[in-house]
Every structure is written in C-alpha cells, then in structure tokens.
Amino acid sequence: MVALSLRFDLRNPEFAATTSSERVRAAVDMAAWAEARAGGVAVSLSEHHGSPDGYLPCPVLLATAVAARTTTMRIAIGAVIAPFYDPIRLAEDLAFLDALSEGRIDLVLGSGYRAEEFEMFGVAASERGRRTEEVVEVLRKAWTGEPFDYRGRTVRVTPRPHRPGGPPLVLGGNSAAAARRAARIADGFAPYKAEDWAVYRAETLRLGKPDPGDHPGGALRPTTFLADDPEEAWADLLPYFLHDNNSYAEWLEDASDGTAGPYARSTPDALRASGRYRILTPEAYVEDLRSQGAGARAHFEPMVGGVPPDLGWATLELYEQRVLPALTAAPS
Numbered sequence: 001m002v003a004l005s006l007r008f009d010l011r012n013p014e015f016a017a018t019t020s021s022e023r024v025r026a027a028v029d030m031a032a033w034a035e036a037r038a039g040g041v042a043v044s045l046s047e048h049h050g051s052p053d054g055y056l057p058c059p060v061l062l063a064t065a066v067a068a069r070t071t072t073m074r075i076a077i078g079a080v081i082a083p084f085y086d087p088i089r090l091a092e093d094l095a096f097l098d099a100l101s102e103g104r105i106d107l108v109l110g111s112g113y114r115a116e117e118f119e120m121f122g123v124a125a126s127e128r129g130r131r132t133e134e135v136v137e138v139l140r141k142a143w144t145g146e147p148f149d150y151r152g153r154t155v156r157v158t159p160r161p162h163r164p165g166g167p168p169l170v171l172g173g174n175s176a177a178a179a180r181r182a183a184r185i186a187d188g189f190a191p192y193k194a195e196d197w198a199v200y201r202a203e204t205l206r207l208g209k210p211d212p213g214d215h216p217g218g219a220l221r222p223t224t225f226l227a228d229d230p231e232e233a234w235a236d237l238l239p240y241f242l243h244d245n246n247s248y249a250e251w252l253e254d255a256s257d258g259t260a261g262p263y264a265r266s267t268p269d270a271l272r273a274s275g276r277y278r279i280l281t282p283e284a285y286v287e288d289l290r291s292q293g294a295g296a297r298a299h300f301e302p303m304v305g306g307v308p309p310d311l312g313w314a315t316l317e318l319y320e321q322r323v324l325p326a327l328t329a330a331p332s
Contacts, residue, residue: 001039002289002327004319006030007301008062009046012054013243016306020054026309027062030302030316032069038320039298044076047110049084049117053247053306060093067101075101078190079110079172083131084121088150090135091142091157098161108190109135110172113255129181136169136185183207192262221299223277225311226318230279237307238268241277244305277304282322289327298323 008027012020034040043066045059056062059077066075080090098105111128112118118125141148142157143166149155161167170188171181179196182189183203189212191197197215204212223241227233248263271277280288289296298319302312 002296002298003041004034004039004298005042006034007044010056011306013306016308018308022309028065028069031066035070035073040073042074044078047081050120064097074104074106076106078108081112082109082135083112083123083128087135087138088155091139095161098167103162105167107167108170108172114251223301223304225279226282226315227279233279240305240307282318285323286326
C-alpha cells in the first residue's frame with residue numbers, strides 16, 4: 001500500500017461557513033481514518049498565532065488528540081515557535097505527548113517571523129535567536145528527568161519522555177544565522193532554501209560533526225484534491241486555494257527580516273497555472289503515484305485554506321475507494 005501523509009493548519013476563514021469545532025474534530029477523525037484504512041503513516045501540524053482565520057495556535061494539543069486516536073502514525077509538529085513558550089512548561093507538555101504517543105512525535109522548532117505574533121506575546125523579535133537556544137538547552141536538560149538549574153532555581157521535569165532524551169530537536173529557519181545555530185545546537189535543520197542547507201552543512205563540518213549530506217529537499221509538494229469533474233471542483237475549491245497561498249505570501253512579504261519562502265501573491269488564473277494546487281481524477285492520481293515508483297507517497301491537505309470538512313472528506317473517500325484499489329489490483 002502507498003504510504004499516505006496528511007497536513008493540517010486549521011485555517012477557518014469566515015467565507016468557509018464552518019466552525020472551529022467541526023474542523024478540529026474532522027482533523028482527528030481524518031488522521032484516525034488514514035491510519036486505519038488508507039495506509040496513513042504521518043500527519044503534520046503547523047502553528048501560528050492571532051491569525052484572523054483561526055490558524056492552529058496549539059499544535060501540541062491537537063497532536064495529543066491525534067496520538068490518542070492512533071497507534072502507529074508519526075505525528076510531526078512543524079514548527080513549534082519556540083520563543084513564545086515557557087521552556088519548562090513546553091518540556092512537560094512534550095514529554096507527556098511523547099509518552100502518550102510512545103515516541104511517535106517529530107519536532108521542528110522555529111524562531112518565528114510574524115511581527116504580530118511577537119507583539120502578541122510581548123517578545124522582542126531581536127530576542128528570538130537567544131530564546132530559541134534557551135528552549136533547546138532546557139528541553140535537553142529537562143528530558144533527562146534529573147534536577148537542573150533554570151534561571152537561578154532548581155527544577156525537575158517528570159515523567160521522562162518515552163524515548164531516552166526525548167524527541168530529536170530539529171530547527172527550522174530561512175537564514176544563514178538559523179543554519180549556523182542549527183549546526184551548533186540542534187539534531188537537524190529544516191530550511192526551504194538549498195543555500196541555507198549549504199551553510200548548515202559547512203558549519204556542521206567546521207564543528208567536527210558528522211556530514212549531514214546533500215540538501216534533502218524542501219520544496220512544497222503540490223496540494224492535491226481528487227474529483228470526478230476537476231473543472232467543477234475548481235470552482236468550489238479555488239477560493240480556499242487562493243486564501244491559503246495569498247495569506248502565506250502576505251505574511252512573508254511583511255516579515256521584517258527578509259524571510260523567504262515558496263509563496264508569492266497570485267491571481268486565480270496564475271495560481272491554477274502554477275501547478276502549486278491541482279485537482280485530479282482518481283485515475284490520473286493512480287498514474288501519478290505509479291510514475292513515482294516504489295517510493296511513492298500520497299499526500300493530502302484536506303482542509304487547506306479553509307476547505308470545508310465535507311469537501312476534504314470527498315477527496316479522501318475517492319482515494320480510499322478508487323485510488324487504493326487500483327494501486328493494489330493485480331496487473332491484468
């Protein structure tokens with residue numbers, strides 16, 4: 001069976017006419033469905049704060065719900081925005097989550113880039129590097145389960161995570177400074193840009209650490225939906241695709257540090273032509289997956305940009321009912 005992954009950020013713009021409760025429940029149900037019936041191996045969750053469309057602010061809580069409904073699926077949080085957390089409380093929450101999931105949590109720690117979020121939490125953007133480093137240091141010490149000094153007082157985080165030492169700590173970022181920080185203090189690095197990976201690799205080698213190898217790739221996969229009539233589906237889904245793309249583009253354009261990413265503002269025609277979002281028939285998706293060979297992996301963001309849960313489920317059901325059987329059928 002082809003491995004399936006899902007991603008959720010729970011954007012819920014007003015024009016979607018759905019509630020956040022419906023969206024949260026659907027995300028957990030979709031993750032459970034994926035593992036039980038569709039070869040689901042991973043779900044990834046994202047974090048932002050104060051967004052008018054209700055973007056997921058608490059991925060650790062959603063990850064806990066997913067962990068309680070699944071048994072084998074990897075649960076990735078990318079990224080926990082480290083400067084906005086109390087390090088001790090974050091260490092406790094993540095240790096508990098790692099225990100509940102029996103070690104199925106994968107973490108990326110980000111430093112943040114939206115000015116509105118720093119203002120919301122009363123954190124100076126100039127402090128984000130230092131705060132991220134402090135979080136990494138505290139998590140490592142806390143997950144030993146032993147007492148340690150924290151800001152002049154002795155603290156102890158219990159119980160320990162399921163994995164000795166806790167989950168690996170990967171840093172996100174899109175700058176040379178973030179790359180050098182990751183090489184110095186983290187277990188890995190997750191940039192968008194190949195040039196930042198080159199800085200990371202060079203700094204890792206300079207520090208005498210093992211070579212992390214070539215850039216593993218960070219380009220976004222196309223956001224895929226399935227429909228028997230793609231033209232009709234485009235009319236329904238395009239507003240959500242535009243909202244997703246242009247919201248990210250606006251945030252990145254406003255970033256005061258020049259943070260770069262894979263999004264740029266777009267128009268309906270340009271967005272459709274870009275291939276960044278696509279709607280395929282089940283049969284076309286079967287051929288797409290077959291063309292990928294033995295390592296083929298299906299990926300869906302079924303509520304991207306605020307897509308209502310029922311439209312997201314329509315794609316997942318077509319995948320289960322029409323794509324999987326075709327992929328597993330014996331050659332004629």
